[in-house]
Amino acid sequence: MQISVNFQAIAYLVSAVLFVLALKGLTHPASARRGNYLGMAGMAIAIGATLFGSEVQSYGFILAGVVGGAVIGTILAMRIKMTDMPQLVAALHSFVGMAAVLVAIGTFLNKREADLLNGVLMGELSAGIIIGAITFSGSVIAFGKLQGIISGKPVRFMGQHAVNAAIAIAAVALGVHFALTESMTSLVLMTLLAFILGFTLIIPIGGADMPVIVSMLNSYSGWAAAATGFTLQNHLLIIVGALVGFSGAILSYIMCRAMNRSIWNVIFGGFGSESGDAPSAVGEAVEKGVKSAAIEDAVYWMEDANKVIIVPGYGMAVAQAQHAMKELMEQLEARDVPVKFAIHPVAGRMPGHMNVLLAEADIPYDNVLEMDEINPEFSTADVVLVVGANDVVNPAAKDDTSSPIYGMPILEAGKAKNVFVVKRSMRPGYSGVENLLYYQDNCSLIFGDAKDVAEGMVTTLKGGGH
Amino acid sequence: MPDTLVALYVFVLSCFIGYYVIWGVTPSLHTPLVALTNAISGIVIVGALLVTGLESVSTTAEIIGFFAVLLASINVFGGFLVTNRMLAMFRKDKK
Numbered sequence: 001m002q003i004s005v006n007f008q009a010i011a012y013l014v015s016a017v018l019f020v021l022a023l024k025g026l027t028h029p030a031s032a033r034r035g036n037y038l039g040m041a042g043m044a045i046a047i048g049a050t051l052f053g054s055e056v057q058s059y060g061f062i063l064a065g066v067v068g069g070a071v072i073g074t075i076l077a078m079r080i081k082m083t084d085m086p087q088l089v090a091a092l093h094s095f096v097g098m099a100a101v102l103v104a105i106g107t108f109l110n111k112r113e114a115d116l117l118n119g120v121l122m123g124e125l126s127a128g129i130i131i132g133a134i135t136f137s138g139s140v141i142a143f144g145k146l147q148g149i150i151s152g153k154p155v156r157f158m159g160q161h162a163v164n165a166a167i168a169i170a171a172v173a174l175g176v177h178f179a180l181t182e183s184m185t186s187l188v189l190m191t192l193l194a195f196i197l198g199f200t201l202i203i204p205i206g207g208a209d210m211p212v213i214v215s216m217l218n219s220y221s222g223w224a225a226a227a228t229g230f231t232l233q234n235h236l237l238i239i240v241g242a243l244v245g246f247s248g249a250i251l252s253y254i255m256c257r258a259m260n261r262s263i264w265n266v267i268f269g270g271f272g273s274e275s276g277d278a279p280s281a282v283g284e285a286v287e288k289g290v291k292s293a294a295i296e297d298a299v300y301w302m303e304d305a306n307k308v309i310i311v312p313g314y315g316m317a318v319a320q321a322q323h324a325m326k327e328l329m330e331q332l333e334a335r336d337v338p339v340k341f342a343i344h345p346v347a348g349r350m351p352g353h354m355n356v357l358l359a360e361a362d363i364p365y366d367n368v369l370e371m372d373e374i375n376p377e378f379s380t381a382d383v384v385l386v387v388g389a390n391d392v393v394n395p396a397a398k399d400d401t402s403s404p405i406y407g408m409p410i411l412e413a414g415k416a417k418n419v420f421v422v423k424r425s426m427r428p429g430y431s432g433v434e435n436l437l438y439y440q441d442n443c444s445l446i447f448g449d450a451k452d453v454a455e456g457m458v459t460t461l462k463g464g465g466h
Numbered sequence: 467m468p469d470t471l472v473a474l475y476v477f478v479l480s481c482f483i484g485y486y487v488i489w490g491v492t493p494s495l496h497t498p499l500v501a502l503t504n505a506i507s508g509i510v511i512v513g514a515l516l517v518t519g520l521e522s523v524s525t526t527a528e529i530i531g532f533f534a535v536l537l538a539s540i541n542v543f544g545g546f547l548v549t550n551r552m553l554a555m556f557r558k559d560k561k
Binding site: 019020022023024026027028029030032033035036039040042043046047050051055056057058059061062064065066068069070072073074076077078080082085088089092093095096098099100102103105106107109110113114120124214215218221222224225226228229230231232233234235236237238239240241242243244245246247248250251254343345350351352353355356359360362364365366367368370 | 472476483485511512517519526528531542546548549550552553557
């Protein structure tokens with residue numbers, strides 16, 4: 001069976017429409033799954049239309065690749081823990097980048113064989129390779145940092161920006177040289193430099209900025225697909241690439257806005273590094289005039305509260321405390337205490353990370369509120385429980401003009417009647433800034449692992465409360 | 467109009483569609499959004515198929531194409547399935 005070029009073009013159009021509808025489905029959780037199915041249908045149509053088109057004649061290698069990819073992809077998708085989602089996403093970004101590079105090189109070889117090379121095509125190929133290679137190696141670094149294989153600390157050296165600029169200029173120059181002369185040496189050198197550039201661009205960025213980096217690499221992977229579309233004169237790839245590219249760009253923008261920083265500041269500047277563990281957490285806290293509380297104290301206030309708002313952060317993910325949170329919510333709701341969760345846009349290691357973890361624990365999404373929705377409610381809440389979040393509740397961002405995080409929008413947890421912060425130590429947040437919330441009269445710290453503390457609260461509540 | 471210019475038209479207009487559609491996505495679904503865009507950027511598989519399946523393809527290009535198909539397929543299958551897994555967890559209150 002073979003389909004005509006026009007029929008194939010129509011199929012690609014249908015596929016592009018389905019992808020737009022898939023993204024549109026994510027407007028609301030209720031329509032999201034249907035959206036995902038539309039996306040699958042779009043992909044199936046695109047692949048089918050390509051396989052049955054006139055260009056594809058040999059199927060052996062294709063079949064092997066698709067089957068291999070299907071097995072690996074399915075295993076990854078089914079096995080991955082929800083807390084590790086940022087790593088999976090980073091790995092998948094790197095695959096798109098590498099695939100784009102390989103497609104560009106393969107296209108070059110095929111076109112050279114058929115004597116169909118021209119300057120414009122080779123320019124487009126160069127762009128595809130550079131973007132794809134940066135996406136690949138940048139994502140590998142991001143994966144390493146998220147997985148803890150390489151240190152999450154920013155790696156900086158003198159003249160870093162100059163070095164990056166020099167590499168970028170050299171890569172582009174080689175690309176131009178390649179387009180003009182078909183020089184294989186230039187092509188190889190350009191590819192190598194682009195891989196290096198991906199490393200050097202992402203290595204200086206610290207762990208706390210990962211939500212921006214994940215979004216940014218998401219965007220790059222889209223542009224890589226679009227560049228591939230230009231080389232192949234394939235409009236479907238161009239459309240999809242633009243959609244994905246913009247998706248990542250908008251997420252990067254939202255993340256930066258939530259930290260009151262510009263994208264340039266994240267890429268080229270950035271704040272301090274993560275410091276080591278403080279030796280004696282409680283002792284240090286007393287010294288600093290911070291109150292510490294027992295689990296029972298918190299339960300005492302929570303069991304009769306008009307409302308409890310929980311602010312989860314990356315610490316909750318690290319401690320895998322989301323299921324304990326759900327139990328705590330159920331215990332409190334059984335006592336007619338409404339429980340809400342407040343999510344800051346940059347909580348966690350990727351956009352929306354907390355929402356997925358809470359959904360995994362079977363917490364209904366109506367109980368999970370975004371920053372703008374929940375902020376007016378803090379002042380009327382009896383209890384706020386901060387679990388593994390730090391900078392996103394620091395009032396210094398509002399009050400202290402000299403603070404490095406001044407201007408960052410925060411969750412106004414400090415306005416509640418009682419604030420309990422579950423923390424492992426007095427270590428400051430990723431920004432390295434002292435959290436002024438801890439010194440407020442209405443705030444007490446509960447030292448311990450988020451999961452242990454939450455389970456302790458549940459046990460106390462089950463035992464008849466305080 | 468040259469093909470490259472047509473492609474540019476398509477690209478620029480698609481950027482606008484992307485801009486408006488993505489701003490409509492609810493923040494609680496941003497992680498599934500990243501996973502779904504991962505899956506659909508696996509569309510480079512189309513390019514990989516075209517490279518690999520060409521009748522006159524050289525062995526080198528065929529092997530390069532094989533790896534491209536493999537990587538893009540991981541994205542397609544892994545991306546859609548993990549998105550589905552995540553979305554299945556989002557539920558309304560039973561009450």
